[in-house]
Amino acid sequence: MKYILLFLIFASNLTAQAQISNAFILVGPKFNFNIGNGEHRFSGGLEASAWTFNNSQIPFGVDFGFEFERDRCRIYAELQTGALLGLSAGPVVELTRETQAIGFQSSVWAALFLGTDMRYRRINATNYFAPGFFFKVPVLNKGNLGFFQFH
Numbered sequence: 001m002k003y004i005l006l007f008l009i010f011a012s013n014l015t016a017q018a019q020i021s022n023a024f025i026l027v028g029p030k031f032n033f034n035i036g037n038g039e040h041r042f043s044g045g046l047e048a049s050a051w052t053f054n055n056s057q058i059p060f061g062v063d064f065g066f067e068f069e070r071d072r073c074r075i076y077a078e079l080q081t082g083a084l085l086g087l088s089a090g091p092v093v094e095l096t097r098e099t100q101a102i103g104f105q106s107s108v109w110a111a112l113f114l115g116t117d118m119r120y121r122r123i124n125a126t127n128y129f130a131p132g133f134f135f136k137v138p139v140l141n142k143g144n145l146g147f148f149q150f151h
Contacts (some may be wrong), residue, residue, distance in 0.1 A: 001024075002082065002093070007041075011077075016048060016094065017111055022052060022053040023050065023051060023052040023053075023085055023140070023141075024050075024051050024138050024140060024141045025048065025049070025050045025138065025139050026048065026049050026051070026113075026137065026138055026139070027047070027048045027049075027050075027136060027137065027139050028046070028047065028111040028113075028134060028135045028136035028137055029044065029045070029046060029047075029129045029134065029135060029144075030045050030046065030065060030123065030133075030134040031043070031044045031045075031132050031133055031134070032044075032067070032117075032119060032130040032131065032132030032134060033131055033132065034069065034121075034128050034129060034130045035126030035128065035129045035130065036121075036126055036127055036129060036130075037126045037128070041069050041070060043067050043068060043069040043071070043130075043144060044067070045065055045067035045068055045074075045151045046065065046066055047063055047065035047066075047136070048061055048063065048064050049062070049063070049064075049080065049144035050062055051104070051134065052093070054078070058079060058081065059082065059083055059086075060079070060080070060081045061080050062077060062078065062079055062080065062122050063077065063078050063080060063088065064076070064077050065077075067082070067141070070134070071097070072084045072095060072096045073095045073096075074092050074094050075093045075095070076090060076091035076092040076093070076105060077090050078105070078106075078107070079106070080126060082109070083120070084110060084111070084112060085108075085109070086108075086109050086111075087106070087107070087108055087112075088106065088107045088109065089104070089105070089106035089107075089110075090105065090106075090141035091103070091104060091105075092103075092104065092121060093114065094123050101123050101124045102123075103121060103122050103123030103124070104121070104122050105119055105120065105121040105122070106120050107120070111134070111136075113135065113136055113137065114132065114133070114134075114135050115135075115136075116131070116132065116133045116134075117132050117133070118130075118131050119131070119132060134143075138150040141144050
């Protein structure tokens with residue numbers, strides 16, 4: 001339970017610090033093939049990301065996600081930056097029927113609305129490599145994103 005509380009404090013702090021002037025929110029499904037600990041497992045989930053630009057026009061954002069695998073559930077939040085190519089990193093909480101664990105994950109991704117990512121995750125001293133793909137649609141748009149104009 002303490003891991004979940006730490007995760008929620010981290011996630012709420014990220015959203016409180018975001019100043020929304022040019023912003024958009026994307027939501028969609030995410031799928032990964034998790035390789036680690038001698039296992040290969042498929043997972044699927046839902047991810048939402050909020051993006052904004054600061055005065056120097058460097059895009060930054062935060063994403064939140066839920067990911068379900070055969071016998072476990074992961075909840076995560078990541079800081080991210082990038083445009084068509086990007087990086088993200090943040091904490092992940094993994095829940096099973098027997099245990100709760102907190103870990104770290106980071107990703108390198110390429111996307112517009114349809115994308116692919118290469119994720120590294122470390123939980124309980126176990127390393128995972130999780131290539132995946134996702135699709136996101138805008139649900140809130142505010143401002144000018146350069147190649148898209150929103151009102």
